[in-house]
Amino acid sequence: MKPAVKYTLGRLGLFLAVFLALFLTPLNILVKAMVAFVAASGLSFILLRGWRDDMAEQLGEISARRSAEKDRLRSALAGDEQAAADGDRVAAADIAEHPKRADV
Known part of the structure; x- marks a missing residue:
């Protein structure tokens, strides 16, 4: 996943666990939702640290790939033939790996 x-x-x-735990209290449902939201945020900061770090790492890798591709495209548009040739190889490899994307 x-x-x-x-x-x-x-x-x-x-959020749902905290909200259901608060369901037994006589508070208004909106107050329960707000308290559950704040409590779940604090708990996730502590309990889900590893998952948050994994997500940040994944997003960082995606950002780095996009930045590298953007730089390569700028070089190719500026007339760098090597960058254009590198892009052709990347596009051919991407089509070979994911043939359904080539239809788009």
Whole structure:
């Protein structure tokens, strides 16, 4: 499972657990939801640290790949033939790995 999905589901699960625990109290439902939201945020900061770090690492890798591709495209548009050739090889390898994406 992707780290971002796992972390999101973990946060949602913490919220629901706290909300259900507060369901026995005589508070208004909106107050229960607000308290559950704040409590789940604090608990997720402590309990889901590893999942949050995994998600941050995944997002950092995606950002680095996009930045590198953007730099390569800028070089290719500026006339760098080597960057354009590198992009052709990357596109051919991507099509070979994911043929359904080539239809888009």
